[in-house]
Amino acid sequence: LLDGADVAMLNSLGISRVHVFGKPVCAVMSTGDEVVDAGARERGRHQIFDANRPALKACAERHCSSVVDLGIAGDTEGRLETLVEEALEDKVDVLVTSGGVSMGDADLVKPILEKRGKVHFGKVLMKPGKPLTFATIERDCGQKMLVFGLPGNPVSSYVTFNLVVVPALRKVRTTVRFRHPFAQHFLTCFFLLLFFSQPRKRSWLGGKSPCSRD
Numbered sequence: 001l002l003d004g005a006d007v008a009m010l011n012s013l014g015i016s017r018v019h020v021f022g023k024p025v026c027a028v029m030s031t032g033d034e035v036v037d038a039g040a041r042e043r044g045r046h047q048i049f050d051a052n053r054p055a056l057k058a059c060a061e062r063h064c065s066s067v068v069d070l071g072i073a074g075d076t077e078g079r080l081e082t083l084v085e086e087a088l089e090d091k092v093d094v095l096v097t098s099g100g101v102s103m104g105d106a107d108l109v110k111p112i113l114e115k116r117g118k119v120h121f122g123k124v125l126m127k128p129g130k131p132l133t134f135a136t137i138e139r140d141c142g143q144k145m146l147v148f149g150l151p152g153n154p155v156s157s158y159v160t161f162n163l164v165v166v167p168a169l170r171k172v173r174t175t176v177r178f179r180h181p182f183a184q185h186f187l188t189c190f191f192l193l194l195f196f197s198q199p200r201k202r203s204w205l206g207g208k209s210p211c212s213r214d
Contacts, residue, residue: 023065024093024172028056029083030154031100031109037072052098052150052157059161060096063169068092075106084116084147088139093172095145096165099152101131109133109149119148128156132164146172167191 002010002020010018035050036043043049050072060067068090070083080100087095100109101122110133114121117137129182133149148165150157 008014021173023063024169025066025068025091026060026064026094026096026169027068027070027087027089027090027092028060029070029095029097031097032072033075033076033106035072035099051154052152055137055154055158056096056098056150056161058157059166060169063166064094073097073100075100075108077108077112080112081116084137088137092145094165094169095137095147096150096161097147098150098157099149100179101133101149103131108146108169113137113147113149114118117145122149126160126163128153129160129163132160134164 002018008177010016012062030050030053034047035052036047038049038051038054040049051071053072057067057069066089070086073080073083084095097109100107110119110122113135117135120137122133123130126132129147129151131151133147135147135149136144137147138144146168148160148168150160150165
């Protein structure tokens with residue numbers, strides 16, 4: 001962001017116009033019939049409140065111009081496809097989903113991404129976050145939307161978002177022409193090198209740091 005000092009410096013140099021970088025538009029979506037919105041009046045005994053989508057939305061708002069809340073898709077293929085198309089129509093730059101990327105019968109995110117776009121990888125050497133998925137979907141105009149399929153576990157979802165999605169959002173907003181194919185190839189190679197160049201699985205563990213009173 002340009003503050004008053006930046007504007008003063010530019011004008012003192014005789015510069016009246018500068019190139020600026022727009023923040024990306026992000027969309028978040030939860031999957032699974034077992035999750036419901038917090039505050040829902042009706043909740044089955046097998047259902048839990050959705051913690052992932054609100055957390056991801058709050059994290060994304062720091063790095064995006066706007067965040068589209070697509071709601072809960074459930075475990076219905078038609079509903080998932082509809083929400084993906086809605087993200088494309090809204091010209092979303094980055095779509096983030098949680099859940100539905102493992103190997104169960106109801107995990108439909110990967111098959112839909114494979115049918116609609118290109119899945120670059122669907123598993124990483126990392127714990128938590130092993131089923132992390134990255135794909136791209138091309139629009140009719142040739143532009144591409146990045147898609148990150150995060151695990152459904154709240155801890156895994158939060159960790160993978162901060163380790164993977166946040167760097168991507170930062171790269172998107174600092175790329176002059178994000179929709180240029182170079183940006184797409186750069187991000188794809190970055191993720192492949194990050195997670196597949198290490199012979200051993202990376203583990204991220206939670207912990208507490210003691211505070212000294214001195």
